[in-house]
Amino acid sequence: MTFLPRVTTCALIVSSLFSAAAASDEYHRQHDAHQHGIVEFNIAQDGQDLLLEITAPGADVVGFEHPPTSEQQQQAVERAIEELKQATELFAFTASAKCQLTEAFITENLITHDSHAGHDHEEHDHDSHHEHATHGGFSAQYAFHCADIKQLKDLQVSWFKHFPSTEKIAIQAITETSQKAEQLTPTSTLFKF
Numbered sequence: 001m002t003f004l005p006r007v008t009t010c011a012l013i014v015s016s017l018f019s020a021a022a023a024s025d026e027y028h029r030q031h032d033a034h035q036h037g038i039v040e041f042n043i044a045q046d047g048q049d050l051l052l053e054i055t056a057p058g059a060d061v062v063g064f065e066h067p068p069t070s071e072q073q074q075q076a077v078e079r080a081i082e083e084l085k086q087a088t089e090l091f092a093f094t095a096s097a098k099c100q101l102t103e104a105f106i107t108e109n110l111i112t113h114d115s116h117a118g119h120d121h122e123e124h125d126h127d128s129h130h131e132h133a134t135h136g137g138f139s140a141q142y143a144f145h146c147a148d149i150k151q152l153k154d155l156q157v158s159w160f161k162h163f164p165s166t167e168k169i170a171i172q173a174i175t176e177t178s179q180k181a182e183q184l185t186p187t188s189t190l191f192k193f
């Protein structure tokens with residue numbers, strides 16, 4: 001049962017590495033903001049392990065961001081979670097680095113998101129609420145063990161084929177030898193470390 005502690009470690013490492021952008025973090029906390037069409041990949045090296053955290057708007061993954069209101073939407077969420085678990089279909093590290101997926105942990109906050117349904121009639125305000133209140137999304141954390149991590153050169157991303165609503169992927173990566181931020185698009189899908 002090393003699954004949860006490992007993933008927690010992953011999240012801690014990733015978030016501590018990237019908390020440098022404190023102002024932007026603050027913004028995220030307050031507004032829970034995301035931009036539709038933009039998915040974030042944060043990658044961190046930890047010895048021979050690579051930790052990858054993906055944050056994606058619900059709009060990109062299932063086309064809605066509220067709790068599912070039909071059987072069809074419920075199934076779409078379940079399918080998306082299964083799809084996100086298939087990390088090797090979504091991206092591939094340099095083959096010679098021999099990275100193997102050791103863990104995948106997917107969460108979503110569409111269903112658990114604070115719903116306004118209960119007090120809709122009293123507080124619903126189109127100007128201030130509707131923009132942020134129902135923005136749910138998906139979060140995926142992966143851990144890879146790379147037998148020959150020195151060979152790691154790039155990451156080929158196939159995300160756009162699976163989730164065509166995504167227009168850009170903002171990648172931030174910190175390894176022992178480099179620190180890089182770059183945006184990928186459907187026509188530019190190779191990230192170089």
Ligand SMILES: [Zn+2]
Binds near residue numbers: 057058059134135136
């Ligand atoms: Zn949204």
